[in-house]
Every structure is written in C-alpha cells, then in structure tokens.
Amino acid sequence: MLIVKKFGGTSVADKERIMNVANRCIKDYKAGHDVVVVLSAMGKQTDVLIDMAKDINPQPGKRELDMLLTTGEQTSVALMAMAMSYLGVPAVSLNAFQVAMHTTSAYGNARIKRIDTERIRNELDLKKIVIVTGFQGINKYDDYTTLGRGGSDTTAVALAAALHADACEIYTDVDGVYTADPRIVKNARKMKEITYDEMLDLATLGAGVLHNRSVEMAKKYNVQLVVRSSLNESEGTVVKEDVKVERMLVSGVAADKNVTRLSLIGLKDKPGIAFKVFDLLAKANINVDMILQSIGRYETKDISFTIPRDSFDEAYKVLNDNKASIGAEEISYNNKVAKVSIVGAGMMSNPGVAAKMFETLYNSNININMISTSEIRVTVLINEQDTDKAMNAVHDAFGLAD
Amino acid sequence: MLIVKKFGGTSVADKERIMNVANRCIKDYKAGHDVVVVLSAMGKQTDVLIDMAKDINPQPGKRELDMLLTTGEQTSVALMAMAMSYLGVPAVSLNAFQVAMHTTSAYGNARIKRIDTERIRNELDLKKIVIVTGFQGINKYDDYTTLGRGGSDTTAVALAAALHADACEIYTDVDGVYTADPRIVKNARKMKEITYDEMLDLATLGAGVLHNRSVEMAKKYNVQLVVRSSLNESEGTVVKEDVKVERMLVSGVAADKNVTRLSLIGLKDKPGIAFKVFDLLAKANINVDMILQSIGRYETKDISFTIPRDSFDEAYKVLNDNKASIGAEEISYNNKVAKVSIVGAGMMSNPGVAAKMFETLYNSNININMISTSEIRVTVLINEQDTDKAMNAVHDAFGLAD
Numbered sequence: 001m002l003i004v005k006k007f008g009g010t011s012v013a014d015k016e017r018i019m020n021v022a023n024r025c026i027k028d029y030k031a032g033h034d035v036v037v038v039l040s041a042m043g044k045q046t047d048v049l050i051d052m053a054k055d056i057n058p059q060p061g062k063r064e065l066d067m068l069l070t071t072g073e074q075t076s077v078a079l080m081a082m083a084m085s086y087l088g089v090p091a092v093s094l095n096a097f098q099v100a101m102h103t104t105s106a107y108g109n110a111r112i113k114r115i116d117t118e119r120i121r122n123e124l125d126l127k128k129i130v131i132v133t134g135f136q137g138i139n140k141y142d143d144y145t146t147l148g149r150g151g152s153d154t155t156a157v158a159l160a161a162a163l164h165a166d167a168c169e170i171y172t173d174v175d176g177v178y179t180a181d182p183r184i185v186k187n188a189r190k191m192k193e194i195t196y197d198e199m200l201d202l203a204t205l206g207a208g209v210l211h212n213r214s215v216e217m218a219k220k221y222n223v224q225l226v227v228r229s230s231l232n233e234s235e236g237t238v239v240k241e242d243v244k245v246e247r248m249l250v251s252g253v254a255a256d257k258n259v260t261r262l263s264l265i266g267l268k269d270k271p272g273i274a275f276k277v278f279d280l281l282a283k284a285n286i287n288v289d290m291i292l293q294s295i296g297r298y299e300t301k302d303i304s305f306t307i308p309r310d311s312f313d314e315a316y317k318v319l320n321d322n323k324a325s326i327g328a329e330e331i332s333y334n335n336k337v338a339k340v341s342i343v344g345a346g347m348m349s350n351p352g353v354a355a356k357m358f359e360t361l362y363n364s365n366i367n368i369n370m371i372s373t374s375e376i377r378v379t380v381l382i383n384e385q386d387t388d389k390a391m392n393a394v395h396d397a398f399g400l401a402d
Numbered sequence: 403m404l405i406v407k408k409f410g411g412t413s414v415a416d417k418e419r420i421m422n423v424a425n426r427c428i429k430d431y432k433a434g435h436d437v438v439v440v441l442s443a444m445g446k447q448t449d450v451l452i453d454m455a456k457d458i459n460p461q462p463g464k465r466e467l468d469m470l471l472t473t474g475e476q477t478s479v480a481l482m483a484m485a486m487s488y489l490g491v492p493a494v495s496l497n498a499f500q501v502a503m504h505t506t507s508a509y510g511n512a513r514i515k516r517i518d519t520e521r522i523r524n525e526l527d528l529k530k531i532v533i534v535t536g537f538q539g540i541n542k543y544d545d546y547t548t549l550g551r552g553g554s555d556t557t558a559v560a561l562a563a564a565l566h567a568d569a570c571e572i573y574t575d576v577d578g579v580y581t582a583d584p585r586i587v588k589n590a591r592k593m594k595e596i597t598y599d600e601m602l603d604l605a606t607l608g609a610g611v612l613h614n615r616s617v618e619m620a621k622k623y624n625v626q627l628v629v630r631s632s633l634n635e636s637e638g639t640v641v642k643e644d645v646k647v648e649r650m651l652v653s654g655v656a657a658d659k660n661v662t663r664l665s666l667i668g669l670k671d672k673p674g675i676a677f678k679v680f681d682l683l684a685k686a687n688i689n690v691d692m693i694l695q696s697i698g699r700y701e702t703k704d705i706s707f708t709i710p711r712d713s714f715d716e717a718y719k720v721l722n723d724n725k726a727s728i729g730a731e732e733i734s735y736n737n738k739v740a741k742v743s744i745v746g747a748g749m750m751s752n753p754g755v756a757a758k759m760f761e762t763l764y765n766s767n768i769n770i771n772m773i774s775t776s777e778i779r780v781t782v783l784i785n786e787q788d789t790d791k792a793m794n795a796v797h798d799a800f801g802l803a804d
Contacts (some may be wrong), residue, residue: 015457049477055417057488064487067495068480073472075451078470079458083465094470097499098544119544142521159702342599375524 001122001165006038006134008158010173011230013043014075019366021171021230022083025129029089034124036163038156039080041072049108062107063143070096070144073133073152080131091129093154094119096136101155103137105144107177110137110145112217113156115162139259149209157214161221168223169236170210174231175200176237177209178402180253184388185369187304187401191251192235193243198251200378201343206256215239243345249353250344250398255387257338259289260340261369263304264319266329270345274303276326277319284318287313290372292341300329305368306381309335337369338387342394359396368388403568412575414478415445423573424485424630427531431491433554436526438565440536440558441482443474447495457707464509465545468538472498472546475535475554476679484532486704493531496521498538498546500701503557505539511613512539512547514556514619517564528754532634550612563623570625571638572612576665577631578639579604581802582655588792589803593653594637595645600653602743603667603779617641645747651755652746652800657789659740661691661769662714665706666721668731668736676705678728686720688713690781692741692774692783703730706772708783709736739771740789741779744796756780764800768792 005028007021029035030386041176053060060068067105078091084091087267097377098119100161103110123130137145137249147154160168170258177199179321194202194378196219203212209227218225228236267273274293283287292303312335319331347353354371357378363367366389370381395401407430409423423439431687450663451470455462462470479495481803486493500521505512525532530722536554538699539547549556562570579601582590596604598621605614611629620641630638647678669675676695683690688709694705709717714737721733755771760782768791772783784792797803 010553016460052477052481053484056420057484059485060484063479064483064495067483067497068477071476071480074473074476075470076453078466078473079454080470081466082455082459082462093466095469 001035001049002034002163004036004156004163004165005040005171006169007040007171007230008152008173009040009043010046012039012080017085017400018076018079019087022080022087025228026084026087026089029108031191036120036124036159036165037080037092037129037131038159039073039076039131040152041069042076042133045072046077065121066107066144066146067209069146070104070133074134077131077133082129085325087130090127091131091242092123093131093133094123095133096138099132101137103139103147105139105141105143107143107144107145111147112147112158113139115158117162120159120163126276147213150214153214154217157217157221157223157225157309160223161217165223167226169226169228170214171230172209172226173229173231175232175234177207177228177239177252178392180252180395181207181255184255185253185395189400191237193238193240194251194325195303195380196239196241197344197376198343198345199239200296201341201374202252202254205254205339205341205343205377205379206258207252210239213229233368234323236341249346249350250342251346252343253340253391253395253398253400254343255340255391257339257384258309259306259335259337259339259381260309261304261306261333261381262319263313264326264328264330265302265332266300267303268327269301270327271298273326277303280318280322281307281315282316286315286318290370290379292370305326306337306339306370334382337381338384339379339381340387340394341377342398343377345376347378348375356395360393361390364389364393366393368391404436404438404565405507406438406440406558406562406565406567406570407573408496408554408571409442409573409632410554410575411442411447413573414441414482418514419632419707420485421489422483424482424489424560426632427493428486428489428501431531434562437481437531437671438522438526438561439480439531439533439548440554441475441533442536442554443471444478444481447474447477468509468548469547472535472538479533479535480626481713485511486531491531492529493533495533495535496525496533498540501534501769503539503551505541507541507543507545507547509545511549511550512541514539514549517560520563522561522565523538538652545578552616555613555616556619559619559623559625559627561623563619569628570620571628571630572609572616573630573632575631575633576611577634579609579654580630581642581653582793582797583609583657586657586755587655587794587797590797593639595640596644596653597645597747598641598643599778600745601641601749603743603776604654604656607656607662607741607743607745607779607781609654609656612641631657633684641657643756651752652744652802653748655742655793655797655802656743656745657740657742657784657793660711661708661739661741661783661790662711663708663736663739663783664717664721664772665704666732667704667734668702668730669705670729671701671703675728678703680681682720682724683717686716688720691782692772696730708739708772709739738781738786741781741783742789742792742796744800745777745779747778749780750777759796763792766791766795768795
C-alpha cells in the first residue's frame with residue numbers, strides 16, 4: 001500500500017512530538033508500506049514568521065512573504081528526516097522545488113496545478129520514507145507560492161491523487177469528525193463515515209477539522225480521506241463519496257462565530273443596487289455569505305448580509321466610502337451574531353428538516369435573524385450568546401447523541 | 403556599473419541592521435548602478451539550526467542538515483527584500499534553486515561549479531535590486547548543498563565573476579584588512595591595497611577577514627574585491643592582482659592560536675613512515691600544517707607537526723590507535739602554542755626578511771619551536787603566551803605602524 005500521512009503544526013511542535021510522528025510513520029513503513037509524509041511548519045512558526053515580516057514592513061509583498069513562510073515547512077521536514085534516520089529508517093525530505101509542486105501564480109493563495117511524481121517515486125523505490133513540505137508550491141516564474149491557511153491538507157490530498165495512494169490520512173488534534181463540537185455539545189458522537197459533500201459544508205461552516213479545498217479536491221479525484229488523531233490510535237472518521245450506513249436525516253451541527261451582519265437601510269428600489277454593493281465587496285476580496293433583501297413594500301428597501309467578522313473594518317470602510325453612490329440612508333451592523341447549521345445528505349428527500357430546526361429553536365426561546373439553505377444544509381443566524389444552547393438543542397432534537 | 407555587495411550575519415542580525423544594509427544598497431541603486439546583494443543567515447541563526455538538528459539527532463545526515471541550514475539565508479533575503487520594498491525600491495530575493503547556483507554534490511562542503519545568470523539579469527533589467535542567498539547551492543540531484551563556513555564570501559565572488567561585475571564588496575565588522583589584528587597590535591595600520599596571494603596567506607593564517615576559498619576564486623577570475631565595514635563609510639581595503647604603491651617588505655602580521663603541536667618520538671628510520679602518518683591523518687580529514695622531521699643522526703628519528711587545536715582529540719586517537727604499526731615509542735603534544743606569520747609580496751626578492759624576524763623574536767626573548775616558509779610568508783611556532791608580544795615586536799620591526 002502507498003499511504004500519504006499529513007501532520008499539522010501542533011503534531012511537530014517540539015522534539016518529543018517529532019519523534020512521536022516519526023515512530024508512527026515508521027510503524028507503517030515496517031509493515032511494508034510505501035509512506036509519504038506531509039508536514040506543516042512547527043507549532044506557531046508561520047505566525048512567528050509573519051510577525052517578523054510585519055515588523056520590517058507592515059505590508060510585506062506577497063511574493064516575499066511566501067519566500068519567507070516556506071522556510072517553516074522546510075525546517076520541519078528536514079528535522080523529521082533526521083529523526084527517522086536517528087530511529088534507523090532511511091528518509092528524505094523534499095521541498096516544493098524538489099517535488100516539484102506546480103501551482104497557479106497567486107502568492108499567498110495559490111492552487112495546485114500539477115505534481116511531478118518522479119522524484120518521490122524514485123525515493124520510494126530506494127525504500128525511503130519521503131517527507132514533503134505541505135502548504136507550499138512553485139509557480140511558472142520559479143517562485144515559491146503558498147496555498148493559504150490549512151493548505152497542507154490540500155498538499156496531502158493532491159499528493160495522494162497524483163500518486164494514486166491507497167490511503168490519505170489527515171492527523172489532527174481531534175480524533176475524527178463529530179456530530180458537533182464536543183467542547184460545546186457534551187454528548188456529541190464521533191462519526192465513522194461522512195460524505196465529501198457533508199464534510200465540505202461542515203468545513204465551510206467552521207467545524208475546522210479539514211481545510212475545505214482539500215475536501216473539494218478529494219471529492220474531485222475520489223481520494224478516500226481518514227481524519228485521525230496524532231495523539232492516540234483511535235480509528236477516526238472516513239470521508240468518501242458514498243456512505244453505506246443507513247443515513248440519519250442530519251449528520252452534524254456546526255457553529256461559526258466569525259460572523260458580522262451588515263445592513264444597508266433605505267436603498268432606492270431600482271435595479272443594479274445589489275450588484276453595485278456586492279461588486280464593491282468582491283473587489284475588496286470580502287466573502288459575503290447569507291443575503292437577505294427586504295421585499296419592496298415601501299418606497300425604499302433594505303439589504304442585509306453576513307461577512308467574516310475579521311473583514312468587518314474593511315467592509316465597513318468600503319461601504320461607507322461609497323454610501324452616497326449606493327444611495328443608502330444608513331449602514332447598520334451587528335458583531336454579536338453567530339451561524340448555526342445542520343448538515344446531512346439525508347435531508348435532500350425530507351422537506352421537514354428545516355421546519356424541525358426552527359421549531360426546536362423557538363422552543364428554546366432563540367430568535368432567528370436570517371435563514372439560508374442548500375440541498376444538504378440549513379443555516380440560521382442567531383445572537384452569539386445563544387450559540388451553545390442552540391447547538392445542544394438541535395443536536396438533541398435530531399437524535400445525534402451517543 | 404554592476405556591483406555585488408555581500409553582508410555577513412552580524413550585518414543582518416536584527417531589524418535595525420537590516421534597514422541599515424537596505425539603505426546602503428539603495429544608495430548605490432539610486433546612483434544608477436545595478437545592485438546584487440548576497441546575504442548570510444541572520445546573526446547566529448546557523449548555529450541555532452545546528453543545535454536544533456543535534457537535539458533531534460546527534461549525528462544528523464549532511465544532506466538533511468543542508469536542507470535545514472539553507473532556511474537561514476532564505477529568511478534573511480526575504481526580509482531584506484521586504485525592507486527595500488518598505489523603503490520604496492523594488493527588490494526580489496532568490497535562493498539557490500532560483501538562481502540556479504550549481505555546486506558539486508558534497509553536502510556541507512560543496513564547491514560552486516556554474517551559476518546561471520539569466521534570472522538575475524532579467525530581474526536587474528526590471529530595475530530591481532536582486533538579493534541572493536549566500537552559502538548555499540544545489541547539486542546534480544536537485545538537493546541543497548552548503549559551501550562550508552564563510553561560504554557566503556565565495557558566493558559573492560562567484561556571482562561577481564559570472565556576472566562580470568565591476569566591483570565585489572565584502573562588508574564585515576572591521577573596516578578593512580590591517581597590518582595586524584588591531585585588538586592586539588594597537589598601532590596596526592589599515593592597508594589600502596593587498597594582493598590576492600598576500601590575502602590568501604593572511605586568510606589561511608587566521609586573520610579571519612575573508613574566507614580563503616573566496617580569495618582563490620577572486621584571483622582565478624580576476625575579481626577585484628573590496629573589504630569594507632558595514633558600520634561606517636570608510637574606504638576599506640582593495641584586494642587585487644597587482645598593487646601599485648611601492649611595496650613594503652612585509653604587508654602584515656597574523657597570529658593563529660587554533661594550533662596544537664604533535665610529535666611522534668622514536669620512529670624507526672625507514673622509508674614510508676611519514677607517508678603512513680600523514681595518510682592516516684588525511685583519511686580522518688585532519689589538516690596538517692607545519693612539519694618538522696629530525697635529521698637521522700641517531701637510530702631513531704622524530705616527526706613533529708601542527709594541526710588545528712579543535713582536531714586534536716581525533717588526531718591523537720588515530721595516532722594512538724596506530725601507534726604500534728607506525729612504530730612510535732611515544733606521542734607527545736603541546737596545546738599551548740601559536741603560529742605567528744609575516745606576509746608580503748615584497749619578501750620574494752629580499753632574503754633577509756626571515757632572519758630579521760628571528761632576530762626580533764630573539765631580542766624579545768621569545769623562543770621559536772618550529773619554522774615554515776613560503777615565497778611570501780614566514781611562519782614561526784611559539785608559546786601561546788608570547789603571541790601578543792611577538793606580534794607587536796614584529797609589527798614594529800618591519801615599520802608597519804601608522
């Protein structure tokens with residue numbers, strides 16, 4: 001078997017953890033498997049490097065920032081190879097140039113285009129464990145790029161796809177995907193299996209276990225993922241196309257507190273206003289999520305929408321600078337909101353799911369500000385202080401507990 | 403003009419110094435020159451990385467150690483590019499892959515074979531300052547190599563040669579090459595010019611201003627070097643083939659305390675013994691310097707030689723393990739010795755120079771243990787405690803003071 005194993009920064013934060021990961025990989029190697037390991041930078045090293053950069057230049061160029069950040073993974077892969085060699089197993093570390101990991105040219109947010117597998121295959125043929133830098137690539141100018149936060153997951157999936165690996169294991173500090181965040185919902189249950197689509201909605205919605213681009217890529221190339229803990233031997237959660245167990249209506253509940261609700265009040269009811277607003281935000285690279293437009297009963301109308309809370313300052317500035325040309329009487333906002341979502345492939349054929357969620361929240365005396373739905377997801381915007389109560393109530397109502 | 407400027411680790415140790423170097427380079431850029439900058443890793447970063455490696459694996463593989471160490475220069479070049487960009491000048495950092503800097507395959511001690519200049523020329527044509535990682539290269543396997551301690555000097559000279567640069571400036575924490583170490587000889591004088599050969603002897607003899615491989619390469623490709631201070635605007639010392647000013651007999655005095663004298667006593671007077679001894683040491687990678695063999699007046703003879711003091715443990719072990727097969731009655735050593743040398747292109751045609759040095763030392767009551775000479779150099783081995791006295795006496799005797 002060829003196994004790709006990905007370990008995040010926490011798993012390689014110090015000598016002891018590096019040795020732990022090395023031993024784990026060696027176990028597979030000694031069982032006769034070909035092992036490719038993908039690593040992130042050690043601990044908080046990426047943040048340390050960003051701070052160093054901003055100390056020199058508050059707005060460092062993205063090309064040079066990527067040049068700096070890529071040293072993080074190169075450090076961890078070199079140390080890991082030394083650890084394995086210390087433990088008596090031949091290993092070799094490879095960076096994005098050596099692999100080569102070709103990406104688009106967008107510094108800081110590149111997409112993987114193509115991976116050369118020759119070097120990796122040669123090293124595997126020499127019976128070495130191959131350790132590859134996650135998160136980084138090279139573009140057509142022969143410059144380093146990075147894949148954005150959590151990009152090492154994507155590196156692992158892309159490598160598994162390119163190498164036709166038999167398994168792609170993502171090691172994190174939780175031991176799988178849960179029906180809800182176990183820190184908030186005490187009786188949350190670990191799922192044995194979940195579909196790509198459910199995982200995608202959960203990743204996007206803030207469950208934070210897997211980087212969503214990695215799930216998209218796994219779905220596209222049909223790479224079976226396993227999410228496991230680097231701290232114990234627990235079996236983890238398998239992410240794949242079809243799940244055999246009988247479907248529950250709802251698979252999981254997720255919350256996201258990185259949300260702000262913005263409203264433009266008193267807009268003229270004429271065509272093109274909405275386009276203008278969202279075009280301005282798109283040009284400032286601000287992701288708009290839920291959108292609600294009041295129905296034109298009066299002369300003016302309102303538009304409300306949610307954005308990531310950390311984009312609020314920029315979004316407010318863009319809108320305020322263009323208030324006159326948009327024709328808004330007032331801009332209001334609420335930073336004390338949260339999104340709570342239920343996800344489940346089973347809800348496609350069960351129209352009562354959304355209603356049941358709303359009823360549950362009503363019974364818990366929780367007010368709903370906005371609603372958004374997709375085929376396999378229902379999301380509500382509520383007051384932030386109600387988040388934990390809402391999650392527990394919904395989790396219980398859909399029978400997700402152990 | 404195309405100028406290559408090299409700054410060592412001390413010159414880029416923190417934000418303030420990075421800004422200082424950036425400003426210095428920008429001054430040349432704004433005067434209309436093409437500027438290529440070569441940097442070492444920040445401060446003691448290379449030592450920090452070596453310690454990290456040894457903590458994981460006391461004997462890290464050289465291939466992986468180079469993979470780790472090269473992150474040091476990549477960090478400093480990226481930060482320097484950000485600093486220049488902050489100061490309003492376009493800059494781009496390049497590592498050994500991007501240049502590309504081809505070397506032999508010897509990890510940890512590679513030699514530069516060939517430098518591609520296309521990327522650098524393209525970036526210079528775009529009116530950017532180009533910042534290149536010193537010390538590192540890539541070999542035919544597409545692996546990182548390093549050039550050994552002080553290798554960034556060599557990178558700078560090799561780049562100057564490949565780019566046919568008009569000047570190659572090596573910035574250090576001293577403001578040029580002195581007739582003797584100014585910390586020891588108070589009235590030491592800064593030289594305006596020095597020949598490659600004199601500089602080579604001074605570098606080898608422990609003056610420590612320039613890496614001697616860089617001087618060899620400068621001589622081979624006729625690259626005119628300037629040694630200058632990164633802390634002031636002083637003119638520095640020019641290193642070149644021919645020096646126009648009237649030659650002094652002696653250009654400078656240098657001392658080296660990293661010396662141990664070893665003696666093999668009571669060797670049989672038969673052929674092949676010396677070969678056997680020095681072959682054993684060569685195989686252990688120990689550099690032997692001065693060699694003295696007693697003349698065969700008696701049945702047995704002695705061989706004395708000097709080695710770097712930090713190789714003593716290993717050398718003693720090798721010799722002691724082979725004591726019987728060498729046929730030595732006794733191995734004696736002295737760790738309390740030092741080499742003092744005078745260097746000068748002018749001494750070739752002046753046979754009295756060595757005699758004058760010996761007389762000076764005799765008058766200062768300093769005992770000479772061993773003597774070694776070349777065309778432009780005289781070296782004596784003396785007791786370590788006499789080093790400073792010897793340097794001052796010789797410096798005065800040859801009229802080197804201000």
